[in-house]
Amino acid sequence: MRKLTLLTLVVVFGLLAGCVAPVAAPVAEEAATEAAPAEAAAPSVCGADEEVTITYVGDPAGKHPVAEAATIERFKALCPNITVNRIEGDANGQNLLASYLTAFEAQSADLDVIRVDVIWPGLLADHLLDMKQFVSQEQIDSYLPALIVNDTVDGRLVALPLRIGFGMLYYRTDLLEKYGFDAPPATWDELAMMAQTIQDGERAAGNSEFWGFVWQGNAYEGLTTNALEWQVSNGGGMIVSPEGEIQVNNPETAAAFERAAGWVGTISPPGVVSYQEEDARAVWHAGNAAFMRNWPYAYSSSRDSEAIGGNFAVAPVPAGDAGVGAAALGGWHIGVSRYSKHPEAAAAFAAYMTSAENQKHYSIDTSSPPAVAALYEDPDIKAAIPFADPAIVAITTPRPSTVTAGKYNEVSTLYFTAVHSILTGEEDAATALELLELDLQKLLGQ
16 A cells, blocks of 8 residues: 655645735634535634633643643634633543533533544534635645545545644664664664663663663554554554555564553563553653654654753664654644534634644644645754654554545544554454454444
8 A cells, every 4th residue: 555655745735835824704603604605705814703712622731732731722812802711631532532522412502613633524513613714725736635634534634734643663872883783673673672772781781771662552543643643653554554554463563462462571571461651751761762753743852851861863764674664753733623603713723723823833842744845945944953854754544534434533442442452462463453353343343
């Protein structure tokens, strides 16, 4: 399968419009927009003029609250009549999604603007407004086209792209030099060898808490992304192919998961099977890991870590038997609840937050690659996000959320549960993958 290549999109669409001011349509209910096109009126950037307060579900503590607060301040200067009440969302994606669904099923007006994972548009579409009624076509055209396709469900643009993400390998440059390694590992076997060598040396030097490699092994969506990288890089397929073929029960996938299980308690902490992103980052930031698999968000904070002292760099996720690595495609987008009491104001904030003007600030503040194509040619972005290079972005691999649509959450849950059972030794790989295949066949009607 051809992988989604961000670099190609950037090159082709790099001349698209950059900074576009948000435009809000003066229509409160989505249904009312069908009678008249949004451009028929002269809409206000801030929606209605009355004083209103909206609630935005932001990132959890430890990720991007400072950048979000700065975004809110810039928006307040533009729209002083709108107060944005930022609340922290759950750090666990599954829990965050569950909280959204609970609120939406009750048609609660408590949430106005929410963060939408790149894999959720199909799941949440019925509860989100069509943003084409609230933003200009120029702004829509400024985004990487693949992201607009991702966020369009039955012709409705249910979210606006904010940032993209991809798995990548963080490594300690000082420790590689110390132990005689000229370059980061190109394969998983090289990683295991380097990690063991560095771990043994650092422990012998007195750091008993040092580990070779930390990653995300808890039973949640983060394990799906890690395991997908192991599977694809080993030639095991794509979980579910774009044509709907289930691709999990094969020797290549079994070997990839057995390899990862062998890391637990050797080059990775025994507790890595309960790690999420922040757990891995905590070990890395303390200077107690040689390698870390994580997302771009951890880059800026790694630069500020006193224990690391700037002695790190990033590289593509290593390759398995397929000869090339795979980096799970991630990212977060912004949606507006259809149950909001202030849809124009909420849409105005969503439009501003995802505009090129704000995305430049946000990307620099968070080291998150932007969703606006033209920003990849911006010199400030290039300086702030040096890891967005061809070698890393060229291996981005999407999860099967499009082909499985509303069943993706169940597909992912079955997948990460099976992988977790292999990592913990509860099941051998052959048995776990055979059962996983049967469960996916039943779920997908095969």
